[in-house]
Amino acid sequence: MPFPLENLVLLLVSMFCYSSHASFIGLFEDSPCGFCMSPNIETGGCSCPFGTSDSIPFRVLNDCAGIGTQMEAYMYMCIRYQDDGDAFQGAYLTIDTTGCEQGNPYMGGACSCTPGAGAASFRTLVNQGGGIVGAQLVLCYRLPSYTWSTFGGMFQVDDNVGGGVGCRVANPLTGGCFCPSDTRQQEFRVEVDVVYNGAVNFIGSRIYACVRESPSVGSCPIPLTSLENCGSCGVTCSRANAFATCGTRTCSIASCFANFGDCDGQDSTGCETPTNTNRDCGACGIPCSRDHAIASCASGSCAISQCYPSSSYGNCDAIGSNGCETSLTTLDNCGACGEPCSRDHAVATCATGSCAISSCLSLYGNCDSIDSNGCEEHLISLEHCGGCSAPCSRDHADAICIASNGTCAISSCHPSYDNCDGIDANGCETSLNSVNNCGGCGNVCNLPHAVNMSCMNGTCHVLSCALGWMDCDGDHSNGCERDVTTMSDCGGCAKPCQTDHGTTICSSSGQCLIVTCEPAWRGCPGNCSCPLSICGDGLCDDDDGEDGIKETCSSCSKDCGRCGRCGDGVCQFSLNETCISCPQDCGVCPPAPTCLDPICSGHGSCIGGLCDCTGSWTGPACEAAPTPIIITTNSSSPSDIIIHPINNITSSSSSSSNFSISIFGIQELDVDNVPVRNFSLSNIIFRPSPVNLPCM
16 A cells, blocks of 8 residues: 655754763654654754754655554754764665665765764655655764763654564664663654555554753853853853854854855954856856856856857857857857858858858859848759849740750750851851851852752751852752753744744754744744735845745835845845945945954854854943842722833833843742742843844
8 A cells, every 4th residue: 555755854954062962952753643743852842952062864754653644744853963972873764775864964965974973764654755764763872972962762653563673673782672771761652664565564663762961050050061051051042144053062064154254364354255156166266257258156066158249159068167168150059159151052150149141052053142041042044044134045946944054055946057166155157048057057159050059947948049050840849950051942832943044053042043934934023923925015025036036116106115136226225235235325234234343342242244242241342230120019090011221110001112031030029128029030031132033
């Protein structure tokens, strides 16, 4: 069954007495059973007499005078300190399970007796941690060196029930369980544990103390060693800030009060020096100081009042003796103990006692200039590439910021562009719609027999062909594949050079020229489409004898004025009459036609006295370079377009023209003058000569 905790307490008070005066001055037990169970013989109550020096507490269980109720009790032993050969030499209490609980004040609080003293052990029980365990109350004694002493010893007797052993511990001063005859016996109830019928049983037990009353002489007690009668009756003993003693019948300092010391060594001045100052802290001459701190000794022990605010140190280990030992400018203790300093993606510093960024990790930056969130920006984005606010872009390309080094580079070129110079910084600088880079870097448009070319959607297109060549199959990849100076393709695709009633030739410029007409089809100058007519048809047929017809003014007056022959005074230009072939009509006919430049400026051939120009060259001597002519049309109001190459003017009405122009192709431009479509045409040449007919 559980038992409540009871305490046995021995009270001791420091006091030096006259050598013949006993140190033991009574015991008493104050129990919760509802009364003062064992009064002190010296005082008649549960108290110590005047002059008591100290007390020692012991824990026991009390059965409340055998009524079977275990309660907590307190036992007090009143003593004065001295070493005069008295029988009493202190006491101490040990617990079976935990060892020393209440030490002997004669031995500085150790659970041992003075050298040469005997020991008597008294059994009791205590409540330890909610359970009942055994304990030993040990009495330290020695035989007195003189006849009189207040202490007459102690002994213990068990109740005669449940295995009680009767006299458990004999009085060491008498040898039995009894007191000396001149002493009074004082009883203290406790509980003990005994083994009965094979089981541990708790029974009542009594500890007896033997006490002699103190004698007196007249009005003064003997000897004169009390503080009230020190050396003489009525002479008091006291010292400033100290406990006094008269143990040698002379007043002196027994011990100083707390926070005072006898620093000058003069007994008469008592304990004159406070020992709770920074000069004398806890003892005389012991200074109070702490590293990096303001120290204080107000409690008598040196302690930290506060760390120096300007020192950047803190008392992080909570140990006062080593002061404010920890620097508060480290990454583990930044500004305060245990306050770590770190920044995301950065090397942090606490050099000033405040956490801050020292430097960012590679490819990270503090782009928002906010220190608390560290180097928040990963410098591999298009907005922050290798540095804050360093955008990454490339002309005509999709850019990428390389994650491994934060370098901006071309990811891919936009359609129709490429990085032909191999320089990343200027992006994809080259359009792949140019004749020098058509569809790829360095892919130069070089189509067969093409003079002018363009690049559209990365493909080479023919704009114009060299003289005598045309793009007849519409396939730009093979250029101007058709020779149009042949009889089957003369000046155009599948355009044969032929005429009825005559013979033809295709010139080097692709012009179909009539060589001769059949005799009966020379009725029209310059072609073979007009048959020779009869009189009155407005045409004159001579008598060259080829067709047997001979018209003259006499034979056909209707055609008079048109007929003639050499010598008729009429120049027959169509019959090639000149001053050479018909001197009779000289002065009427012009000289024989000749080319202004026999080599036609190197851009044609002289045929029949006229220059047959090659390519787009024009002029009487093929001296005029081709001139682009811009024609603006209105698709909503179509009309005939008349071209004036001299001043690049177009109009919808025509007057007489005297010019030569070649048309090789038509190119359609958008509003930005970018080619949209190209149309290759047969070489159309207009000249004022009736000999050179348009070849369509």
